Amino acid sequence: MNWLLRKCSKCGRYTLSRDRCPYCGGELIVPHPPRFSPIDKYVEYRLKEKLSKGIIKLDEKPPYKP
Numbered sequence: 001m002n003w004l005l006r007k008c009s010k011c012g013r014y015t016l017s018r019d020r021c022p023y024c025g026g027e028l029i030v031p032h033p034p035r036f037s038p039i040d041k042y043v044e045y046r047l048k049e050k051l052s053k054g055i056i057k058l059d060e061k062p063p064y065k066p
């Protein structure tokens, strides 16, 4: 249920509040953003296409952190 958590950008506390930090009133951020942005919705397909054409290869480091 990590995506329900918000993190305060001011004091760094985690909260389930969706609005403002209950501790300091700071702005809340999502500590676990979605893996793909809506703009890059088709990045997976583009990646597969590039892979199939040999433009990029999978022997490089993965683009995400473990």
Ligand SMILES: [Zn+2]
Binding pocket: 008, 009, 010, 011, 012, 013, 021, 022, 023, 024, 025, 026
């Ligand atoms: Zn705070």
